[in-house]
Amino acid sequence: MPELPEVETTRRGIAPHLEGTRIEQLVVRERRLRWPLATGMEQSVAGARVMQVGRRAKYLLIGTDRGTGLLHLGMSGSLRVVPAALPAARHDHVDLVLDSGRCVRFNDPRRFGSLHWLEGDPAGHPLLAHLGPEPLGREFDGEWLYRAARGLRVAVKPFIMNARVVVGVGNIYASEALFQAGIHPRRPAGRISLARMQRLAAAIREVLAAAIDAGGTTLRDFTDSEGRPGYFRQHLRVYGRAGEPCPGCGAPIRQEVIGQRASYFCHACQR
DNA sequence: CCCGATTCCTGTAGGC
């Protein structure tokens, strides 16, 4: 399930293969992704030289001399760097065929991913324009969270998963960060003190940074650009551990649905 | 504006 650490792991894996190369061809086998691929995208992309591979929220931005590829992995998407001649497998929807003889291959069984080709400033695109700060960036801190939460009654877990508040925090890391901060996931966001929001912001940063260091979390699908899983799963303290003892106090970890998402927490340690 | 519910999709796990 690609969240920010998995997308960043993917970015780091593909960037050295893409930067400085030319995209000879865009091969599309399936246009029906989260949004249908624009007709004519193949013609727009062919021949573009990749300048840099960036990331904003969970989007990868492939910056070229003639436009920007905006790619989202959805929840089951992955990118792999493979020889261009390797036969495509099931769910291999798109190839970026490079002049190096390799290609970057997008596989996505559930097709929640997306690919757009942007000409002009990517930041102005509707999908990017209203995003909140990067959790590992300078403008994100407890004060930001505290201010954003004024007057809100929504539970803090969906609050931190809202991309207008802060980007990149998905279901797994939301549960982990709230556990680390000692905050109950159902607590109304607007009823959390500044001091506790500072703990929460620190926890979000720490959890995400540690997950990036581990190459992301592989629950089922996720692999990096060379097909390897991430190793953060073994560091998860509450996610997916319903009934197991809390690492803090030993009480059983609870699983409840909050905001239509499975949430894991310790009723004793998180208030 | 706020917020909960719904929607897209398919592989997998669990129940019987």
Next chain:
DNA sequence: TGCCTACAGGAATCGG
């Protein structure tokens, strides 16, 4: 063993 159903989840969008 095999069938059927429920569930997983990012995030846009809808409805109240």
